[in-house]
Amino acid sequence: MSANAVEVRNVSKRFGEVHALNEVSLTIKQGDFFGLLGPNGAGKTTLMRVLCGLLAPDQGDVRILDSSLERWQIPFAVGVVPQDIALYDMLSARKNLELFGKLRGLTGKKLETRIDFVLDLIGLSDRAKSRVKGFSGGMKRRLNLGVALLAEPRVLLLDEPTVGVDPQSRASIFELLESLHGQGVTILYTTHYMEEAERLCRTIAILDHGKILGVGSLEELITMVKTPRFVRLILRSDSEKFPALAGVASKQSGLRVDYVPTSQDGLAEILTQLADFHGAQRVEVVSPNLEMLFLELTGRELRDA
Amino acid sequence: MKRVWYLARKDVAIFLTDPVAIGLAFIVPMVMILVFGFVFGGQGKDGLAELNVLAVNEDTGPGGARLVQALDGLEELKLIQRSVKENTPFDSASASALVAKGSYSAALVIPRDFSDGVADGELRAHILEDTRDPVTAGVLLGLMQKTAFETFPMLMPSAMMSGMLDSMGTVGFNSDLAKAIEKNFGVELPDSGMSFKDMVPRDMLLGDAGEASDSGSSGPNLGAVFNKVNQITRTQVVGQNVVNPAVAHTTAGTAVMFMLFGVGAIAASLLREMHTGTATRLLLMGATSGEILLSKLLYAVVLGSLQLFAMMVYGWLIFSLQIWEHLTPMLVMIVVTAVVMSSVGLIISALSRTEEQAAGFQVVIILSMSAIGGAMFPSFMLPGFIKTISKVTPVYWAMQGFNDIFWRNQSLSGILLECGICLGMAALMTTLAVMIFRRRLANELG
Incomplete structure (x- = not known):
């Protein structure tokens, strides 16, 4: 088995005249906490959609956990946290998890166990039966993340998971992600907050206008800065x-x-x-x-x- | 006030961002005017649309053929005398079967002794009718009487004279008048010395034959005269046992139309899923675009079936709709109707990109299909070409199915055609909707 969890080779994607991704190549090692840093419109979400199989690249290929990625086919061991809070407001937290868990192929006792585990992990056990509609933004974000954890993913793809979140919930999400990383989960985290990338990520890629401008650890990237203190x-x-x-x-x-x-x-x-x-x-x-x-x-x- | 203006301008600006919705806002009423214009267009101007009626001439004399020829020449009627399939003339049994089946609303049977009847001053005929369409049989009866009296002009006068003579017993005629009548009407009258004024009571001449007759005057009873001439009998060949005939159609029609509005909500639900990102998440969790759409179909079918069943039970409670006698075929037809109407909802969902567009498509599709498909009013009221067009709508076949069950007392085997056509339409629309939705998802995701 390869040591790489994700391999992206020369991926390009155009939308009309716009080059959303321009020959992007990057490798994410297993167990890494990889940050994709770039401003809005840099191509982060497009790359994430390619990695999820929601979008077919115009050229290049993607391998996740040694398998070529087919469109619409998300490997079981990959969890995805979309940028939108994609939950059913009128259902309870548990019902939401139950639905998505079943779609992921979990059933019976295993599903129940995973739901309880995830609810505990995201700190929503006491609100399991409450409708999502009444949740705060931070609670919804945590549940949004929890859905992706149901199938015990080995690779977790997060697309700006802290947008619109209060500092307390943000800290709680960071702790959760650090804990998952500590358990060996490979994480790809897109953000336009430099502080988040600096705090969380072991490896960071800077993306702008669909191009990777630099990749490395925080220290390696800092050495590239020409401006002194x-x-x-x-x-x-x-x-x-x-x-x-x-x-x-x-x-x-x-x-x-x-x-x-x-x-x-x-x-x-x-x-x-x-x-x-x-x-x-x-x-x-x-x-x-x-x-x-x-x-x-x-x-x-x-x-x- | 300025704020109101700003807020209104904001809404206009938002509305202008959706060109399809703008188009629909104008096109929808135009389409509806067109549909209702065609549906009701013939009424009040050119009279009734041409009625298709079966004609069976069993008369051994020449009278029947003359009457058929005269009726066939009328603009209002189209007489169908031969089976196209077998190229043989209809007999009363085959005509009755076709009326019972619902292929035609009425059949005119001219009996073997029709010519003899005319000679005896009697108009003998038989109308086989489906009373679900009271218009056709009623119009046929009127046209038949009018045409018969025109074709056989002596029929009424001779009957009247005969009636007068019957009512006046031995009273004689003025000899000149008797001669004139003998010359013009070909009847032989007894000689008498009475004047016409002596013979016909004054109050009868002034116009109120009924009162004259009722009051015991010695004039002829014209009602009785007409009854003697008019020997046309009517037989209801279908629906004799239906307790509340109009309700069967009204209940099914209303239920089907409102079910369509219900399934139209699929579009709103799907759009919401796409806008909130849950549709994308479902894809990420392993569901396919087809599965997402089919789940909406299933949801709508279950909900629609329950809604239709509840409406039928309501019809039973309020209007004694005979649902329990037809439970099995009715349940099958309910589910089939729910399936095909839900697939209409799927098409609306797949085509709409905004809720405004969905609302527009919903109104156009649902109202026009209900209007021409026979859910709003019975299809026999529609002009001929609309009746033809209506057969491409699932509403028409659903309504046919319910009419067959409640009116024609059909069992499961009797609604197989309607069920097959509805399910075929549903399969086609669902396949199309899935294809459109898949392409749309692919486009919207990039």
Whole structure:
């Protein structure tokens, strides 16, 4: 058996004139927590749909757990969490799980056991008989995730599973995913939140305009960032005039002013000079991160893209 | 007020994003005007549409042939005298069987002694009728009498004279008048010295024969005269045992039409599944697009069958609809109807991309099918070409099935044709719907 859980080779997909995926290739090792980071419209959902078998690529092929993927044929060992909360509002949490479990081929005692296990895992055992309609957004997201866990997946594909979720539920989902990863489940996680990718993922691919711009661990990607550490000053208000520091390049964007030293030794000097400035809301040292890498690779900021 | 304007503009803007729904908003009423225009178009302008009636001439004399020829020349009637299949003239047994089967609403049987009857001042004929269609037999009777009196002009006057003579006993005529009558009407009158005024009572001449007769005046009873001439008998060959004839059709028709509205909800349900992403999730969990659609069909069939059965029970409770005597064929027809109507719902679902489109398609398809298929009003009321078109609608065959059961007392074997056609239509529509839906899902997912 291959050590790879997912292999994507030269996959392209066009929608009219738009290249949603442009010769995308990537490999996800078994047991990896793989993040696919990119702004909205980068091609994340298209790639996810190709990986689910919902969409046939124009070219290239996909293998999941050593099997070629056929359209509409999702391997049993793959769980998929769609971006939409795809649940039946008028049914209870248990009824939803029961329906999807049966469609996945689970029956009888095994189905009951799995439903109980999943409800416990997602923290909804006490609301099992409640209609989904009355759930909070976070509860629905957890149940949405729970459906994908019914068949004990070895590979879990999650398409932006925390969209519109409150911080508490987000933390709960993160814990759950980390726990699953700890049990050996391979996870592919798409997100446009850099913080999520940085916190959760062992391997991260940056996707933009249908192309993979870089793949590696967080540390490997950070080494690709050319911008050194710098000091960021956040002004109290627009009316504040930021201080110009001799020999230090500065760049303002709204309330934000970035001071980039010529050498790393210059950081302390900048901080000293800014200590007397009273118009600052906050002063911080910014280390190279994925946001910077994205900016360098695309010329745009991740959050604005 | 400005806010109301902004909100209204928002709704217009949303509406304008769906060109199909815009089209349907205008096309739907136009289609309905067209359908109802064709259905009722002939009424009030050109009179009744041409009626197809079976004619059996058993007369051994020349009178029957003359009457048939005269009737055949009428625009209002189309007389069918020969079996196309066997190319033989119908006899009263075969005509009766065809009326009983529902192929025709009425048959005119001219008896062997028709010519003798005319010679005796009697119009002898027999109408075999399906009283589910009271119009055809009624019109046939009227046309038959009118044509007979035109074809045999002496029939009524001779009967009247005969009646007068019968009623007046030995009273004599004015000799000049007697001669004139003898010359013009060919009857021989006893000689008398009475004037016409002496012979015919004044109040009768003034127009009220009934009162004159009822009051004991010595005039002829014209009602009795007409009854003597009119020896046309009518026989109901089907539905004699139906307790409440109109209800059988009304109940089935209303139930079928509203069932169609019910199954139209499949479209809304499917669209909801597609918009909320549950349809995609079902695919991800291993269901196929065909299975998703067939599950909707199954749901609609179960719901529709229960709805139809409940309507029939309601008909029984309120109007004594005879459901228990026909339980097995009725249950089969209910399920078959539910299947075919649900497949109509599937087609609407597969074709609609928004709920507005679904609503538009639903109104057009359901109302026009109900109107021309015989669910809104009995098919005998429809013009000929609409009757022909109606046979491509499942509503027509479902209604035929229910009419066969409740009106013609048919057992299971008697509704096999209707069931077969309905199921064939359902299979075709379901296959089409699955193909359309599969392609649509593929397109919508990218």
